[in-house]
Amino acid sequence: MKQTLLFKASFILVLFFLVANFSIAQNAIPQQSNEKLGIFEHLDTILSSDILITESTGQTYRLESLINKPTIINLVYYRCPGICPALLSGLSNVVKETDMVLGKDYDILTISFDPGETPFLAKKKRENYLRINKNQDVATGWRFFSGDTANVQRLLDEIGFQVKKSDRGGYIHAAGIIMVSPNRKVTRYLNGVYYSPFDFKLALIEASEGRSGPTINKVLDYCFSYDPQGKRYTFDILKVSGSLVLIMAVLLLFFMIRAERKRKKQLNKSDN
């Protein structure tokens, strides 16, 4: 009887512990790290009309003069060795696959977020994609830009696209494309470097209607150089806990088998 009471009391204790545990965890406000990095969605934001960017031809435009139909903005830097080429080829593939017509139904603006890059670099990229997408009207529909620090930073902030300069040169950043309606309203983010024609078309239709939708694929792909130093701690936790679980499992099996052998012996003895 005493034991059952103890048993019930311990249940109530555990219950209390758990309740306390999650309420503490709930009250703690998630700390935002000082350095933000990634894509932070600003759906329904209207992009400023007076952001100035320079095309690969060398001519500078106000953003409002560039956007007059559903438009895809993608942010890369042209010297990127990592994810940007993958993003651009993913974009170029979906342009080929979709039945929406580039230059007629929608435009693409590729903008470098590295203020150090020049229209010359943009021009080289553009020539590349002119060659690859021969069947599409890349010449008028897909344009390549660069910009100065102030303008680029304004654009990044308004879109919620946060990048970080890496110690080893280059940038750490995420990959994704941003759909903008004809009146410069941000309507959808498509993350990653592969876009299904379905996602793409639906997002363009939404953009043309000025209707925004939440992101479906919330996994971000990042471009960053591998840093084993910073990861060691994580890996150590995993190694230690993994080994512990395995050792305990092996011990359990060992003792189970030993006990079984003993029991068998005893049974045999009593049979005899």
Next chain:
Amino acid sequence: MTETTTTIEKSFWHEKKGLFSWIFTLDHKRIALLYLYAITTFFVVGMTLGFLMRLELIAPGQTIMEATTYNKVFTFHGVIMIFLVIIPSIPAVFGNFMLPIMLGTDDVALPRLNLFSWWLYIIGATMALLTLVYGPGSADTGWTFYAPYSVNTDTNVTLLLLAAFVLGFSSILTGLNFIVTIHRLRAPKMTWFKMPLFAWSLYATAWIQLLATPIVGITLLMVVAERTFGIGLFDPALGGDPILYQHLFWIYSHPVVYVMILPAMGIVSEILPTAAQRTIFGYKAIALSSMAIAFLGYFVWGHHMFTSGMSGEARVIFSFVTYLVAIPTAIKVFNWIATLYKGSIHMTPNLMWSTSFIFNFMIGGLTGLILGALSVDVHVHDTAYVVAHFHYTMFGGTIFVFFGAMHYWFPKMFGRMYNKRLSYISLTLTFIGFNVTYMAMLIVGGQGMPRRYYDYLPEFTVLNQISTVGSWVLVIGILLMIYNLVRSARKGEIATANPWNGVTLEWQIPSPPPLHNFVKAPILSDKGPYDFSILEQINKEN
């Protein structure tokens, strides 16, 4: 075969009365029923959410809910169905109820731990439900909780993660309990290869629960730590890697699909010999293939991440190992069919549920091979095709067998028989509804409709409408089945001790069993668990 046996010793139903005699019981049969009631309740909730999602998809554009609501609904549908229904379903209900009886003992090895697991389950479930009403709104991450979104979103992910963590412990402890029970409490002459196959499948399952669940526990805690303290484990700005989350998550979550399906396969291996009145074909092959699946299951997690960024070599290896899992699975299917071949088959509802399972699972398994093929997977990744495949294996597989097991062991558990005509009708409706719903989803997914959208392009309308209509038939079938079973538990005909003429140990004791299961020593054949030459003797003694 008389009804008097039930009255000689009080059944476990009548041993004690009152709420406390249930929620603090140490009897494995009562704990199993506690699980059954809780799991059925959550199943109905999950089913309702699924039903609402299909209703939203009846036409393009917004029909009955907003996009963000839809995201929350599919998240909660997934969390409920995976963590609260499918993972515990068969082990916690039928494992708890039948395993000790099938091994010839009076309870599991650690009855208090067993009760504690149920309490953990209830606490975890309560925490999960609290996310709906408490804090900044229920989670919208999908049941996979992928970082970095699960770290950044301001919905109530932390509490839901802790709930999944607690539920994980419930699962680990149940697994541990079964391992100890199978090693220590088998009837004296029951050697490993004389154990019923359900026990074998539970043994394989238990090892997965024990070894894999701690990983997801740690992973979920890492996300909680990340959300609360901003450590940066999955944040590239602080030296972390979001892909690490996916690796850790799938190292658990792939093996755990075998936690979901292996016990179901074990039950089919029980039902088929009884229905065909002959021994199982390939006993050892079925027993060992369970172990093989459990082992191989640890090395295939990468096939969930073919498009997430992995080296080409790794992807090819994961794709290859994924194909290997098909071998032990096919061994089972062939052996089941060989068991039925030339058997003296008795039509029973439980047999029909089992054969429907084999049909559904063949589709689920073969579409799984298509998804395991690296080149094809890249195309159908994240489409409704994947969703349909998963439902074919988990719903058409595990849940169909769960229902089949209900129809097989119902007379044993409740001491009453259900209305067989109604059960055939409900099975037919469920089977047709299920296949219409998910076959349409499979096709529309192959055509390119992505998963997790509340909206779609006009060209997908017809198939989505077919799927939605199918879901209505499906829900009617399931509700009819639940009605039949609930009603029969009180008002059905009194069942005999061995209504299906089975020979495993549970058919040698009264229906429902007395508190300590065995009144006299059970009959064990030297030829293994499915030796039907002892059937006459069993029925005589009953």
